[in-house]
Amino acid sequence: MRKLQLTLACGRYDRTQPLIDGRVRPEGVDLTFLPLRPGETFWRMLNHGEFDVSEMSLSSYTILRSEGDTRFIAIPVFPSRIFRHSALYVRTDSPIEIPEDLKGKRVGVGDYQMTAAVWVRGLLTHEYGVKPEDVVWVTGKPIRSIKPPDGIRVESIPADTTLEAMLELGEIDALVSVMIPSGFGKTVRRLFRDSRKVEVEYYGKTRIFPIMHTLVLKTSLYQEKPWLAVSFYHAFCRARDIAEQAMYGTNALTVSLPWVIDEVEATRRLFAPRIWDYSVEGSLPTLNALMTYLDEQKLSHRKMKVDELFVPNISPGLIDYLRATGEG
Secondary structure: OOOEEEEEEEOOOOOOHHHHOOOOOOOOEEEEEEEOOHHHHHHHHHHHOOOOEEEEEHHHHHHHHHOOOOOEEEEEEEEEEOOOHHHEEEEOOOOOOOHHHHOOOEEEEOOOOOHHHHHHHHHHHHHHOOOHHHOEEEEOOOOOOOOOOOOOEEEEOOOOOOHHHHHHOOOOOEEEOOOOOOOEOOOEEEOOOOHHHHHHHHHHHHOOOOEEEEEEEEHHHHHHOOHHHHHHHHHHHHHHHHHHHHOOOOOOOOOOOOOHHHHHHHHHHHHOOOOOOOOOHHHHHHHHHHHHHHHHOOOOOOOOOHHHOEOOOOOHHHHHHHHHOOOO
């Protein structure tokens, strides 16, 4: 069978590196892997549909589906997952010490609808009683323009500055940032001073390990060749497994941390049986929470169901088979 020539845009992570260097290849595909930064990938895919397969903001994708935009369909692969308590920053001299202190304050965020911001607002609401309407949101340039939800105060950043600069000058009181601000440790600190402790407790309580990104195919491509979803799912699972095994290499450490093995083992105990789950069933608490948050924050046009998001042919039976054969 002649292989399909397809393009995939996705970040360069340990769990995607085997796909980049060719150690793993999706069956039936002659793949061109474009290792792009997420923001560029999302913008180019959402606005121009430049790739056959791409990493995609899970919140943006869900919002599109809620609007009836079905250009893309997702595979339950989650290239980016990260707790976002540690994404809240304030000035080192700020009187803000607890999340409740954010009420009535101005909080910067790069894009109101970005997944990280959805997660932060969700945890602020459900864990600390700080609702989106309690805050003035100051936003940067969005990847995709949306109308601010009714009752939510959203201001655009002035053209001649940045959110980091506004935080430094006290023009905003806090910042939600997926990148560590340049002033961190000097003029900027995290709101949650021991964010790891808070995040571990949050996971123990909720079983939520926030998903930022998923993987999407063009729907037209999937409808024509549904086997591609299985091929890419299998490939991403194998790439992830290779990355996990590499972290256990003790002959020469593959990660530049002296106690990486201890870290891996401690994290495995917390997340057992698998740290980085690529399945709907294993991620249901997380996915259900995100659907709730998008609905509560009036970003999705209706409350989406998890089973509306993903291809139907990545079933629990297939996942069980791949696990039993050591291939997933």
